[in-house]
Amino acid sequence: MQKKAACAFTLRTRLVHYMDITRLFQLGQELLNLPLPAGGELFAIKMSTYSVARSVTHNFSKRLNPIAQGLKRAPKPDRIIFDRTLRPGFYKTGVASRLPAAFFKYQIKPGELPPNYHWLKPAGEWTLREHTGERVRADTLPIPVHYPPESQMGLWGGEGIIRGYKKSNRGRNVRFKKFWKPYLLKYTLYSEILGREFKAVTVTPKTLDLIDEAYGFDFYILKTSPNEMRSLLGMKLKRHMLLALARQDSLYPDDQQKKAKILKKYGKFIVPEQEAEWCGLTKSEAIEKQKRIDAVLNPIRPLQDVYTEELVNKLRAANLGETEYDLDTEAAKKRSRPLFERIFGDSSPTEDDKTKR
Structure with a gap:
């Protein structure tokens, strides 16, 4: 009997959000042969279910109220403008703020x-x-x-x-x-x-x-x-x-x-x-x-170019940049070879290898 009552309780709690209380007890009577409650008892069950649902929604809405109030106070734009050139403050900052009056003379006035x-x-x-x-x-x-x-x-x-x-x-x-x-x-x-x-x-x-x-x-x-x-x-x-x-x-x-x-x-x-x-x-x-x-008016040079020029000037002042290299030596020829060939050697086939093939 206790198992039947427990099954009826779980069935009621699972289906209370999806169907009417009357249909719930009718389904329980069909499945478990439980007696259908009277009208007064059924009304009391309905009222208790509604009060629980109201308390849950009240607590939930109480938590959401601060968020809703914050959203109400937040500024709401009339429409979202994806093109940044059409936004109201586009000509107040950056390069656009330095455009001359001659450019705006031949533009459509805002709101015209x-x-x-x-x-x-x-x-x-x-x-x-x-x-x-x-x-x-x-x-x-x-x-x-x-x-x-x-x-x-x-x-x-x-x-x-x-x-x-x-x-x-x-x-x-x-x-x-x-x-x-x-x-x-x-x-x-x-x-x-x-x-x-x-x-x-x-x-x-x-x-x-x-x-x-x-x-x-x-x-x-x-x-x-x-x-x-x-x-x-x-x-x-x-x-x-x-x-x-x-x-x-x-x-x-x-x-x-x-x-x-x-x-x-x-x-x-x-x-x-x-x-x-x-x-x-x-x-x-x-x-x-x-x-x-x-x-043209304010040239901005990268720091890499500035430091490179300073280093070259220091080397010229110390006479370190006037060293001459003999390009005909064997070491110079080795330095002029590709990096892959310098590391792994000459992998190209020789004349003897070609004749053997």
């Missing part, structure tokens, strides 16, 4: 929104609905635009890919994802300052309209800000144009009349050469350029 080519900004804070005439608050949030890597190798005129939803005709309140992409073209563009053509440049109809509004391709590149251009190719073209205007000696050296015409036409865009060299550089390129500048 792209040009609103894809949505119309409402005139006021409130607007009227078209069908009902109800006065509602206007939606002033801009449409998020995605600029893929392919847009950096072309001139998209500030346009990008828009992600949204489109209603389905199959039923009400049914929608599916939709991507709106700009219409891309291949065009040949001519630069008057650089004196060459750029073939098969990816552009959009918006880019062609902006070039016409600026009265020329060179004017469009020089006038457009990095935020409105949104193109690495456009910034590289601007860099070459500014350098060509800054280096007037190499600008059409054989045609002085055309040179004077270009300098008069684009004279307001001329900047110093030191400033033009920072235009169109990516963050990594700018940091490498600053490292080269730092190496």
